[in-house]
Amino acid sequence: MDDQIKTFKALSDATRLKIVWLLTNINEKICVSEIVEVLGEHQYNVSRHLKLLKNAKLVEEVKEGKWVFYYLTPIKNEFRQLIQEAIKTIPESQMNNEIHKCKILLAARDK
Incomplete structure (x- = not known):
């Protein structure tokens, strides 16, 4: 149950919830x-928020050159699937x- 508690604590902050919402809806690093x-x-x-999200296993990072990009941790269980679906319902x-x-x-990055 520790993982679920970490998830809810991580998402209890508006900024962290916005970060996860963005990553969910743009589907991009x-x-x-x-x-x-x-x-x-x-x-x-x-x-600091990204570190907490990473510790809760909601996001992962990958280094590309001098940049570190963050993306959603792949969903591996029903709990995470339900959390992701709930976040998607935020209008x-x-x-x-x-x-x-x-x-x-x-768009500017791709140029």
Whole structure:
């Protein structure tokens, strides 16, 4: 039950929930600087939130060159599947600004 408690604690913060929501809905790896810009948070805070999400096994990281990208941990059990489905039910309208900024950043990255 420790993993489930860590998951709920990790998602109990609005910033961490927004990070997981973004990763769920954009289905793309994103780096700390992109999350900082999208959420308007300080780099230190975003890094701290990502560390907590990583410890809760909700996100993983991969280093590509000088960048560290974060992505959702692949779903391996029914509990995580249900959590992911619950997060998907958060209306996009509540994250309009964030999703718009994120799409712009991702489009610029591809150029």
